[in-house]
Each structure stands twice: as C-alpha cells, then as structure tokens.
Amino acid sequence: xxxVVVGPxxxxxxxxxxxxxxxxxxxxxxxxxxxxxLDARYxxxxxxxxxxxxxxxxxxxxxxTGVEAIYKLGFEYDVVAVDEIQFFPPSLAEVLDALASHRxxxxxxxxxxxxxxxxxxxxxxxxxxxxxxxxxxxxxTCGRPATRTQRLIDGRPAPRDSPRILIGGGxxxxxxxxxxxxxxx
Ligand code: ADP
Ligand code: MG
Numbered sequence: 001x002x003x004v005v006v007g008p009x010x011x012x013x014x015x016x017x018x019x020x021x022x023x024x025x026x027x028x029x030x031x032x033x034x035x036x037x038l039d040a041r042y043x044x045x046x047x048x049x050x051x052x053x054x055x056x057x058x059x060x061x062x063x064x065t066g067v068e069a070i071y072k073l074g075f076e077y078d079v080v081a082v083d084e085i086q087f088f089p090p091s092l093a094e095v096l097d098a099l100a101s102h103r104x105x106x107x108x109x110x111x112x113x114x115x116x117x118x119x120x121x122x123x124x125x126x127x128x129x130x131x132x133x134x135x136x137x138x139x140x141t142c143g144r145p146a147t148r149t150q151r152l153i154d155g156r157p158a159p160r161d162s163p164r165i166l167i168g169g170g171x172x173x174x175x176x177x178x179x180x181x182x183x184x185x
Pocket of ligand 1: 009010011013048051
C-alpha cells in the first residue's frame with residue numbers, strides 16, 4: 001500500500017505523515033521514518049511539522065545512496081515513511097513502489113517548486129500511489145485554498161532564474177492560491 005501526501009508548504013503534509021505513522025505504531029507495527037539530510041530546519045534527527053509536532057527520523061542523503069538506504073532498511077519494517085520526497089532523485093518512486101507490495105508506505109512531498117513546476121519525484125510517486133492525499137494550505141494573500149508555494153526574497157516574489165532548491169521556512173516561503181502565486185520574469 002503506497003499513500004502519497006502532496007501539496008504546497010504549510011499544507012500539513014508532515015503532520016499527516018506523522019499521524020499515519022503514529023496510528024500504525026499504536027497498533028504494534030514497526031515503523032521507520034526517513035528524511036533527506038539537507039532539510040535540517042528544525043531538528044536534524046526528527047521530522048518536524050510547522051506546528052511543532054515531531055517524530056524520530058532516520059536521516060539519509062538526498063541522492064542514490066540515500067535511495068538505496070531507504071530500500072535496504074525499509075525492508076526490515078512493517079511501515080516505511082519518507083518525508084520531503086521532492087529532494088530525492090526520481091528513482092525513489094520505484095523504491096517506494098517496490099516496498100509497497102508487502103508493507104505500508106507513506107510518502108510526503110511538495111507538488112510544485114516555487115516556479116509552479118512539478119517536482120519529478122513527487123509526480124512519479126503519485127503515479128504509483130494506491131492513494132493520493134492532496135492537501136491545501138491557506139493563501140496568505142486572500143485566505144482561499146493555497147495549492148502553491150511562493151518564494152520571497154526580502155519580501156518580494158523570487159524571480160524565475162533563482163535556484164530551484166533553497167531551504168527556508170516562513171520567512172522565505174508562503175502558501176498562495178493560483179491567483180496570488182507570482183513568478184516575475
Ligand atoms: P507541510 O509539511 O505541508 O509543510 P506541516 O505539517 O509542517 O506542513 O505544517 C502544517 C501547519 O503549518 C499547520 O497546522 C499550521 O499550524 C501551519 N501554517 C503556517 N502557515 C500556514 C498557512 N498559510 N496555511 C495553513 N497552515 C499554516
Ligand atoms: Mg513538511
């Protein structure tokens with residue numbers, strides 16, 4: 001069983017991943033949660049949601065060695081969760097699919113980058129998913145459902161040629177709806 005949780009930043013993806021893992025643990029299933037090493041925003045050894053919720057995580061590099069580690073270690077558990085899947089190479093999707101034939105796999109990732117372009121690994125994982133949980137945040141501009149992530153540099157929308165990956169929290173990113181998501185030039 002593969003569940004993929006998608007949406008913009010602040011949509012509650014990590015909260016939902018932790019919720020799904022915790023209920024499996026309460027039912028006595030052995031679970032492991034992976035996260036990529038570059039996302040050390042809050043606590044290096046935990047997956048942390050923006051609302052303070054945390055769960056112990058196994059940190060792996062966001063490259064082919066990390067994907068291999070998820071495959072090998074994941075086999076030892078009943079439940080395998082991976083947060084921030086967009087940072088891993090697309091080959092992670094095949095690993096999630098392979099693990100999912102005999103265990104519960106829960107993956108969470110960003111739908112779109114700051115330019116509004118799909119993250120390959122998330123797209124690919126969604127294609128293999130038995131269930132896609134699509135979450136929205138609240139648009140910081142108008143309060144309507146937000147499906148996109150606005151990057152801000154000194155409070156202004158980041159230009160299109162800014163790098164794809166830039167780790168940041170509430171000072172760098174805002175949830176926005178389609179109408180208020182801006183990508184200048
Ligand atoms: P994600 O993993 O999708 O980034 P988290 O699970 O870490 O999301 O955090 C979700 C929490 O973020 C919400 O419960 C809320 O407390 C907070 N939050 C901050 N900004 C927003 C916003 N614009 N819309 C909704 N929730 C927000
Ligand atoms: Mg998250």
